Amino acid sequence: MTTQQVVVPKYAHTPGLTRLAYSVDGTVLLTVGSNRLIRKFTVDSEDEPYSIEHHENDILGVATSRTHFATCSEDGTASLFSMRTNEMESMLVRQSLPIRDITFSPDGQWVAVAGDETTVKLVNTSDITRTITLPAHRQGVKHVSFHPNGALLASSSVDGAIRVFSISSEEPELVKMIEGLTPSVEPSDETSSKVAWHPDGRAFATQNKTRDIVTVSRSTWSIERSFASGHMGPINDFAWSPNGAYLATAGSDGKILIWDTQTQNIIDKHSYKNVLSVQWHPTQNSLSFTTNQGQMYTLPNVIPAKLDPPVGKSIYPAPLIRDPDAGAAVRLRQITGDSDTSGLGKPYAKIPLASDRELEYGITDIDERNWIEDDDGAGYIPDLVADNDSLDSPGMSRKRAHELVEDFASNKRRFVSIIKKMQREPFQPGSTPWRNGRRYLALNSVGYIWTVEQDMHNTVTVSFFDRGLNREYHFTDHFLYDKASLTEQAALFANSGSDGQNSRVFFREHGSLQDSWDLTLHGESITSIALSATTVVVCSSKGYVRVFNLQGSPIRIYRQSMNPVVCCASWQDFVMIVRNQGDGSGGLIYSIENVKYDETFQKNDVVDIPFESQLNSLFFSDDGDPCIYDSDGVLLVLMHWRSPLQAKWVPLLETQAMGRNNPDESFWPLGVIQSKFHCIILKGGEKYPYIPLPISSELDIKMPIYPNSSKLKDDAKDGSNQQIPADAMELEEQYLRETVLLQLYKDAALAGSGGEGGLEDDQKDEISRRELGIDKTVLLLLHIACRTGQHGKAYGLVNMIHKQQALQAANKIAQRYQMTALAEKINRELEKREDEFY
Structure with a gap:
């Protein structure tokens, strides 16, 4: 033990309750007490402290952030002050009963106040x-304490109950209540009954009934x-000391003890009576405290030089018991680089296929009459011994047989391995990899869901592009969800798990937890999920596709094939599943079902x-047509998908051929809305x-009719390409688009009405309007063809x-350009249509 230091006290307050707090940078020390004064000391200065008179009664608590300090009083008020000007900026709370404790959230955006009114209130410092x-305690609350990451708040009531709340959203959730x-x-x-979170956030300290300090595991x-x-x-x-290496305790027995947190041994003790409040300096090896006599x-040098200092980078x-990190400093976590867990943008392995001879080795040397195909994996062995003529020599027949079987088994395993490596990794459309401890779980035309990695959990935020549609909300994610899907009504989350372990699905409506539900899959991992206005889709590693309604009741379960699911999407009652082709080619196949x-x-x-490209996204347009976006920047829509064997992928846009002249620019798809491509434009070579x-940006759909269309238009303008005038190129693209x-609209209208006879009047009017617009485009093309003397093209138009x-137009x-033959053809077509009409 060290010799007792002789320290001259500063008399800050009159006898009574005192509290103190350092500023975040350690340059200022604030004390409060029963003389209703706030004293602001400049650290390492002998100048008189600055005094602030504000409260009408004893001041019971003080807290600091980087820019402010706050106090609470027995008069039932809590006030916010500027650290720079010392001026009061706002009255945070006014109530009838005393407020006994106050604290800032780690980011300084919220202040928690607690007192005799049994409830803890959080007040935003900006608004x-x-x-x-x-939710209220049974009795008054004496202490409040934020978790280091700000997602949890612990409160201690006078009856000895500790409650821990998740405050990641504006609907607080009781995580744990500890009584007794x-x-x-x-x-x-x-006497203190507070909760003091350890700096690493994995445990907190509190005083038990035997007057000892105990640590409680957060997990x-x-x-x-x-x-x-x-x-x-x-x-x-x-x-706790700033680096968590030491614990300082002040008792009513007149002792201040310094403990080693790893061994729970006392390393130093000091004798000072009536100590009420202790604080470590944030950056120096010193400890400050106040007494009930108003002294500070x-x-x-509170920690001896031979020991590690109480502050530092570690x-x-x-x-904790059986803690693998016990006895060693743990560096503050620094998240660097990307850790791609989404599968997006990760090219599948390009491995040369084995030759036919390699794959057949061990079979070709065996008489095919004696070969039994191992089609069920039971391990059949060909009867090679029965016909020794097929072997090198009768004396070596059995050995040669086993050699050939082993060679074949080895190559068979190699072949299976190659097929698996050629398969594309599953991914969740709209998700991104981790970066700096954050990632998007879902990102589409409705909004985005992002998660922040914490020590023992994640914090999830759900945001919307249309702020009038829904209000942003947050929640604490203890299940570490890695997949999500978002609609205007609800959000769906999943923890993938892994093969042989449990996975979890969680459905939540926006603005309410009343109708939320969850599902646990035992021994299956979740490969992809999708959410629509009517259905929940969950695809698993067993090849199962499970479909639920929004209330959590199962609607369908099926397995189309054991080919692994890559991703899925849904719209209303339609579900689209994309799988690996299963033959080692690296190709993808899809199926579309109406699950209702x-x-x-x-x-x-x-x-x-x-083959060399990646599928980057799968989604339905706002009109309900399946769309894909690949790594080449091509947006495609599936036409005629409601008609078996008639579906075809039609390119709507090539984002890399838009003439933006920026090779480091890429596009992140959000959706297709009202025939426009909604996306995030990424610059500087970013992929996510x-x-x-x-x-977000809206890009007009522009079908890639001609390769390098932007160059062709430039050539047309300068006369180097006279066959395709620039205005004709644009009109031809417009016509095709x-x-x-129109065809997509007609397919949807006819499917919803049961045929042309069932079309509504407004649908017929819309079809007619669109046809008229297309005709206007054709007439403009006809005008160009006639003007440039392209008679054959004019006839086709x-x-x-x-x-x-x-x-008639x-x-x-035709008559204007004196193309008599064309005019006669048009007249014959008019007469033909009139005859058909009558």
């Missing part, structure tokens, strides 16, 4: 009208270690993307959007006109 009230651990106290008692909520037999009476205050002391682990009526529209058709999210969009009035164009 004091934003408040959150936690801390002693019951009177509101004005000097199990059980008592782990005890700092025992140090004090002969109640403990008035205690505090600072012990310099955080010592919380004292158990109808299959497409089954095991090919997803048309190049990261937090904060860039502003409008034709595709006439056959593309829908409306009779458009044919075409006749006038």
Whole structure:
């Protein structure tokens, strides 16, 4: 033990309750007391402290953030002050009963106040009208304490109950209630029953009924270690050192003890009576404390030089039983680089296939008459011994047989391995890899779900592009969800698990937890999930596709094949599943089902993307048409998907051929809405959007009719390509685009009405309007063809006109350019249509 230091006290307050707090940077020390004064000391200065008179009664608590400090009083008020100007900025809370404790969240955005009114209130420091009230204790609350990551808040009531709340959203959730651990106290008692979180966040310390300090594990909520037999009476205050290596305790027995947190041994003791509040300096090897006589002391060099200092770049682990980190400093976590767990943008292995000879080795040397195909994996062995003529020599027949079988088994395993490596990794559309401890779980045209990695859990935020549609909300994620899907009504989450372990699905409606539900899959991992306005889809590693309604009742379960699922998407009652082709080619196949009526529209058709490209996203447009976006920047839509064997992938846009002249630019798809491609434009070679999210963009659909269309248009303008005028190129693209969009609309309208006879009047009007728009485009093309003397092209354009009035306009164009033969053809077509009409 060291010799007692002689320290001269500073008289800050009159006798009574005192509290103190350092500023975050350690340059200022604030004290409060029963003389209703706030004293602001400049550290390492002998100048008189600055005094602030504000409260009308004893001041019971003080707290600091980087820019502010706050105090609470027996008069029932809590106030916020500027650290720079010392001016009061706002009255945070006013109530009838005393407020006994106050603390800032780690980011300084919220202040928690607690007192005799049994409830803890959270007040936003930027907007004091934003408040959150936690569920009430049975009796008054004496202490409050934020977890180091700000996602949890612990409160201690005078009856000895500790409650831990998740405050990641504005709907606080009670995570744990611990009763019978801390002693019951009177509101004005000097004895502490507070919770003090260890700096690493994995445990907290509190005083038990035998007047010892114990640590409680954050993961199990059980008592782990005890700092025992140090004090002969109640403990008035205690505090972890900034790096968690030491614990300072101040008791009513007149002792201040310094404990080694790893061994729970006392390394130093000091004799000071009536100590009420202790605080470590944030950056120096010193400890300050106040007494009930109004005195303030600072012990310099409180930790002997031969020991590690109480501050530094390392955080010592919380004292836990069987802790693998015990006895060694743990570096503060620094998350660097990408850890791609989504499968997006990760090319599948390109391994040369074995030759036919290699794959057949061990079979070709065996008489095929004696070969039994091992088609069920039972391990059949060919009867090679029966016909020794097929072997090298009779004396070696059995040995040669086993050699050949072993060679074949080895190559068979190699072949299976190659097939597996050629398969594409599953991914969740709209998700991104981890970066700096954050990632998007879902990102689409509705909004985005992002998660922040914490020590023992994650914090999930659900945001919306249309803020009038839903309000952003947060929650604490103890299940570490790695997949999500988002609609305007609800969100779906999943923890994938792994093969042989359990996985979990969680459904939650926006704005309410009342109708939420969850599901645990035992021994299956979840490969992909999807959510629509009517259905929940869950695909697992066993090849199962499970479909539920939004209330959690199962609707369908099926397995189309054992080929692994790559991703899935849903729209209303339609579900689209994309799988690996299963033959080692690296190709993808898809199926589309109506799960409500158990109808299959497409089954095991090919997803048309190049072999060397990746499928980056799968989604339905706002009109309900399946779309894909690949790593080449091509957006495709599936036409005629409601008609078996008629579906085809049609390219709507090539984002890399838009003439933006930026090779480091890429596009993250959000969806197709009202015939526009909604996306996030990524710059600087980025592959994924990261937090904060860039502003989304809307791109006009532009079908890639001509390769390098932007160069062709430039050539047309400067006369180097006279065959395709620039205006004609644009009109031809417009015609094809409008034709595709019309066909998509007609397919949807006809499917919903049961045929042309069932079309509503407004649907017929919409089809007619679109056909007329297409005809106008054709007439413009006809005008160019006639002007440039392209007679053959003009004849073909006439056959593309829908409306009779458009044919009449075409006749006038032909006559204007004195193309008599074309005019006669148009007249014959008009007469033919009139005859058909009558």
